[in-house]
Amino acid sequence: MKVLFLAIASLLLFSCSQNKSDIDKALQSINEAELETIIKTLASDEFEGRAPYSEGERKTINYLKNKFENLGLKPVNGDSYFQEIELVELISSAPSIMTISGEKGKVELDHANEFVAQTRHITDKIIVQNAEFVFAGYGIVAPEYNWNDYEHLDVKDKFVIVMVNDPGYHSQDSTLFTGNAMTYYGRWRYKYEEAARQGAAGIFVVHETGAAGYPWTVVRNGWTGPEFYLKTENGNKDRAEIEGWFNLEKTREIFRLAGYDFDAELDKAKTPGYKGLELGLKSSLSISNQIIESTSNNVLAKLEGSERPDEYLVYMGHWDHLGIDTTLEGDQIYNGARDNAAGIASILEIAEAFTTLPEKPKRSIIFFATAVEEQGLLGSSYYVKNPLVPLNKTVAAINIDGPNVFGRTKDITLVGYGQSELDKYVKKAAREHGRYIHADPTPEKGFYYRSDHFTFALAGVPAIYLKAGIKHVSKPESYMQDQLAKWTAEYYHLTNDEYDPEWWNLAGLVEPRRIGGRYPTSNGNWSRIEH
Numbered sequence: 091m092k093v094l095f096l097a098i099a100s101l102l103l104f105s106c107s108q109n110k111s112d113i114d115k116a117l118q119s120i121n122e123a124e125l126e127t128i129i130k131t132l133a134s135d136e137f138e139g140r141a142p143y144s145e146g147e148r149k150t151i152n153y154l155k156n157k158f159e160n161l162g163l164k165p166v167n168g169d170s171y172f173q174e175i176e177l178v179e180l181i182s183s184a185p186s187i188m189t190i191s192g193e194k195g196k197v198e199l200d201h202a203n204e205f206v207a208q209t210r211h212i213t214d215k216i217i218v219q220n221a222e223f224v225f226a227g228y229g230i231v232a233p234e235y236n237w238n239d240y241e242h243l244d245v246k247d248k249f250v251i252v253m254v255n256d257p258g259y260h261s262q263d264s265t266l267f268t269g270n271a272m273t274y275y276g277r278w279r280y281k282y283e284e285a286a287r288q289g290a291a292g293i294f295v296v297h298e299t300g301a302a303g304y305p306w307t308v309v310r311n312g313w314t315g316p317e318f319y320l321k322t323e324n325g326n327k328d329r330a331e332i333e334g335w336f337n338l339e340k341t342r343e344i345f346r347l348a349g350y351d352f353d354a355e356l357d358k359a360k361t362p363g364y365k366g367l368e369l370g371l372k373s374s375l376s377i378s379n380q381i382i383e384s385t386s387n388n389v390l391a392k393l394e395g396s397e398r399p400d401e402y403l404v405y406m407g408h409w410d411h412l413g414i415d416t417t418l419e420g421d422q423i424y425n426g427a428r429d430n431a432a433g434i435a436s437i438l439e440i441a442e443a444f445t446t447l448p449e450k451p452k453r454s455i456i457f458f459a460t461a462v463e464e465q466g467l468l469g470s471s472y473y474v475k476n477p478l479v480p481l482n483k484t485v486a487a488i489n490i491d492g493p494n495v496f497g498r499t500k501d502i503t504l505v506g507y508g509q510s511e512l513d514k515y516v517k518k519a520a521r522e523h524g525r526y527i528h529a530d531p532t533p534e535k536g537f538y539y540r541s542d543h544f545t546f547a548l549a550g551v552p553a554i555y556l557k558a559g560i561k562h563v564s565k566p567e568s569y570m571q572d573q574l575a576k577w578t579a580e581y582y583h584l585t586n587d588e589y590d591p592e593w594w595n596l597a598g599l600v601e602p603r604r605i606g607g608r609y610p611t612s613n614g615n616w617s618r619i620e621h
């Protein structure tokens with residue numbers, strides 16, 4: 091994967107005079123031993139899970155600064171390698187039980203196990219009293235798909251329940267939205283924004299593992315701890331007061347109480363013209379906040395270009411992870427080894443390779459370790475609002491998050507294929523290295539919207555997100571998919587995301603250059619695009 095990244099850069103940036111043996115030499119500086127050292131260090135307990143505004147942050151950003159300095163890279167923010175981000179940390183306490191009442195009785199939901207609720211309003215306490223419940227299908231207003239789930243509903247000051255993902259996914263109809271592939275409308279992030287525009291008091295997204303792309307544990311861990319937000323002038327008063335999730339089982343119970351069958355309603359909701367439901371149920375919810383102002387830091391360094399130094403290519407990956415949870419039994423540290431110590435190690439190794447080249451690339455290259463990604467892509471969002479080099483001179487952003495740690499593959503996955511003109515460079519580079527690319531095999535999980543390149547894409551910068559291939563060079567056919575599925579189910583955002591020399595194999599990160607292509611192409615089981 092590394093070579094591919096470098097190769098992409100070489101296609102974009104190197105002059106023809108850049109000698110192939112020089113490039114090969116630079117590539118050799120990318121090696122497993124160095125990657126392992128960096129991953130082990132950043133994912134060690136000493137770095138405390140790299141939470142924003144923690145001792146773990148201080149250690150991490152200083153480690154990165156030293157690495158950049160030692161490579162002879164220059165700061166991007168004046169004479170500083172850091173870009174400070176003003177944050178507000180909200181520690182919300184939701185009630186342990188949420189009670190939803192109707193004429194025929196009530197349903198009680200257990201906090202963390204069956205519902206989560208937070209507020210983004212930067213205020214001590216939010217109280218929503220006796221708000222009615224409305225089911226608004228997928229909670230999507232998408233004129234380009236001729237879709238408006240709110241058209242027939244008044245949700246002002248009410249609680250809205252919406253299903254995660256989009257109608258294309260649930261119908262598997264390729265003419266509806268983008269079929270199985272999740273659109274941005276499928277993401278909770280969008281659904282929360284839309285509910286706020288509609289004036290809802292609160293919104294609950296219904297979780298289902300397949301449709302969300304991850305199990306409930308990810309919701310529970312993501313929505314029950316302290317939450318960071320960018321400091322805003324309006325204190326986030328433009329957001330719905332309450333943002334949360336319901337699990338599927340309880341949602342079915344809530345609908346039964348209202349006299350409806352949730353699955354039948356969902357079935358109707360995926361067809362155009364669905365009008366939504368007034369459920370005839372009510373609930374009150376109050377959430378108190380502890381408000382802590384804090385900061386975190388993006389870390390950026392650059393290698394000045396030789397011909398067009400004021401144009402930039404960005405390699406990015408987030409340095410932060412989930413920190414420590416002292417309420418857990420046993421292991422309390424979220425080490426984040428694959429997510430994303432491995433990505434940072436990749437970027438540092440790529441940076442080293444570039445500095446090893448005798449000739450500098452034509453354009454400048456920025457190496458960007460983003461902050462607070464895990465809390466909603468905040469570091470990269472802050473950056474695109476406060477860019478240190480002009481965004482219209484930023485030709486491309488290449489994001490590395492959770493890279494391939496399961497060995498060498500014949501292919502490479504281009505998440506969000508078709509979203510950017512950079513696709514063609516990836517194809518070229520892959521071909522040069524005897525590999526082929528394919529689109530994300532699980533586009534329904536919405537990975538394109540789940541890491542920092544997406545904030546660059548939203549700001550108009552061509553941005554790509556490359557992931558592990560799915561065809562291992564020597565293991566059985568399903569090996570890579572099995573490892574990736576296992577990792578998502580048992581390691582993603584859990585404390586056991588640790589460096590594992592028994593399981594991991596970093597050879598896929600240092601894939602040697604193979605001129606001419608040695609491996610056969612895919613048998614077409616997956617949506618291979620081209621080889």
Ligand SMILES: [Zn+2]
Pocket residue numbers: 408429430463491492541
């Ligand atoms: Zn990540």
